[in-house]
Amino acid sequence: MARTSSRRKPAVDYSESPATKAEAATSSTTAKATTRVEEPPSKAASKATAKAAAKRKAEPEAVESDSGEVPRAAKRPKAKAKTKAKGDDSMPLAERTAVASLGKAMYIGAHVSAAGGVNNSVTNAMQIGANSFALFLKSQRKWDNPPMSAEARDLFLGGCKDHGYSAAQHALPHGSYLVNLAQSDATKAAQAYKSFVDDLQRCEQLGIGLYNFHPGSTLGDTRPAAIGRIAAQLNSSHRETKTVVTVLENMAGSGNVIGSTWEDLRDIIDLVEDKDRVGVCIDTCHAFAAGYDLRTNEAFKTTMESFEKTVSFKYLKAFHLNDSKAPLGSNRDLHANIGTGFLGLRAFHSIVNDDTFRGMPMVLETPIDRKGADGKTVEDKQIWADEIKLLESLVGMDPEGDDFRAKEAGLQATGAGERSRIQDQVDKKSAKDAKKGSRGAGGKKTQ
Ligand SMILES: [Zn+2]
Numbered sequence: 001m002a003r004t005s006s007r008r009k010p011a012v013d014y015s016e017s018p019a020t021k022a023e024a025a026t027s028s029t030t031a032k033a034t035t036r037v038e039e040p041p042s043k044a045a046s047k048a049t050a051k052a053a054a055k056r057k058a059e060p061e062a063v064e065s066d067s068g069e070v071p072r073a074a075k076r077p078k079a080k081a082k083t084k085a086k087g088d089d090s091m092p093l094a095e096r097t098a099v100a101s102l103g104k105a106m107y108i109g110a111h112v113s114a115a116g117g118v119n120n121s122v123t124n125a126m127q128i129g130a131n132s133f134a135l136f137l138k139s140q141r142k143w144d145n146p147p148m149s150a151e152a153r154d155l156f157l158g159g160c161k162d163h164g165y166s167a168a169q170h171a172l173p174h175g176s177y178l179v180n181l182a183q184s185d186a187t188k189a190a191q192a193y194k195s196f197v198d199d200l201q202r203c204e205q206l207g208i209g210l211y212n213f214h215p216g217s218t219l220g221d222t223r224p225a226a227i228g229r230i231a232a233q234l235n236s237s238h239r240e241t242k243t244v245v246t247v248l249e250n251m252a253g254s255g256n257v258i259g260s261t262w263e264d265l266r267d268i269i270d271l272v273e274d275k276d277r278v279g280v281c282i283d284t285c286h287a288f289a290a291g292y293d294l295r296t297n298e299a300f301k302t303t304m305e306s307f308e309k310t311v312s313f314k315y316l317k318a319f320h321l322n323d324s325k326a327p328l329g330s331n332r333d334l335h336a337n338i339g340t341g342f343l344g345l346r347a348f349h350s351i352v353n354d355d356t357f358r359g360m361p362m363v364l365e366t367p368i369d370r371k372g373a374d375g376k377t378v379e380d381k382q383i384w385a386d387e388i389k390l391l392e393s394l395v396g397m398d399p400e401g402d403d404f405r406a407k408e409a410g411l412q413a414t415g416a417g418e419r420s421r422i423q424d425q426v427d428k429k430s431a432k433d434a435k436k437g438s439r440g441a442g443g444k445k446t447q
């Protein structure tokens with residue numbers, strides 16, 4: 001691991017997206033910024049639309065979307081180290097709940113930092129009382145990474161054993177943001193593949209059984225061709241490794257983004273030769289932003305039935321539990337804290353009480369950045385510790401009871417301002433798009 005550089009920056013940052021910051025900086029680029037999230041604000045704020053489009057073609061390996069997961073390093077390369085909210089990384093913020101004590105075996109955790117070595121993810125998971133965890137196996141924004149050290153590997157294996165984490169079942173690494181398995185350029189495809197397989201090999205060295213990644217971007221090519229390339233790369237990667245299951249994450253975005261529909265995921269899986277080596281992770285924020293409702297019992301049932309019918313639960317391996325700052329079908333990927341977004345607490349109650357999902361890792365990717373007293377941004381991991389306990393408390397809770405309703409209302413009130421702010425942006429963009437359409441300008445084709 002790149003100790004010095006990764007130590008200075010958080011390995012993961014689920015706070016507000018660069019798109020949102022870019023929008024704050026310039027209102028003239030709202031439409032573009034809402035769908036383009038992987039670029040630093042300076043680029044996203046550029047008014048040269050054509051130039052930006054050309055750049056997207058020139059640097060196609062950057063997979064679109066998932067702003068909620070774009071690390072700070074990508075937004076502010078020269079960002080100063082954040083002040084730590086808590087002085088001691090090892091100080092427990094919550095005790096782990098014995099999963100057997102829950103009415104249903106739900107393994108709730110968060111995407112923790114692996115800065116300084118993969119073994120640190122175990123300590124960081126322990127600290128917040130997580131029963132599952134996600135991590136990056138290497139820097140998610142760089143192509144060149146040193147190999148994993150034997151020391152880090154052994155400490156990871158020892159840490160999991162000592163603390164009773166099953167890496168095979170409940171560790172869910174997240175793939176690099178640079179890798180696009182749909183890449184058609186031979187050199188870039190080879191680079192993406194090499195990084196991908198390297199991650200899978202790291203998984204196998206660490207006894208990790210599931211590997212989550214973003215399917216990719218068509219980069220303007222046809223969807224079937226792009227999906228064919230993803231499957232071909234997966235098939236090769238399966239032959240080069242032995243056990244790890246490659247888990248496709250559903251996406252929020254539109255346009256070139258692959259994986260925002262169950263059909264995309266199904267079409268990739270259809271072409272994978274070894275069906276035991278492929279799975280799906282449902283990110284609740286992405287699903288909702290892509291138009292899959294989960295808010296009421298009925299909506300949840302309909303969405304899950306459509307998943308079962310199209311993809312099948314036999315491929316469902318994991319969840320990313322995130323509320324959404326953006327409304328249903330907005331294609332905006334903005335993670336919100338549990339219960340405070342447009343999804344609301346009931347969606348999460350439905351998930352943690354569904355027997356189908358027993359035993360799966362359920363990983364929070366919710367924002368934990370807070371403004372400190374001195375105005376500096378601080379990471380407050382207590383937020384994850386509390387969200388884990390909140391989600392666990394929902395197991396077996398009566399969703400019509402006073403306790404649930406009070407929690408639901410309180411969290412919705414907390415997020416009201418942020419929801420209204422993003423709703424406003426979405427409305428403005430819709431109005432702008434409608435205007436474009438009525439002028440017969442041949443509105444942008446998304447699918
Ligand atoms: Zn992701």
Ligand SMILES: [Zn+2]
Nearest residue numbers: 249283320365
């Ligand atoms: Zn996710």
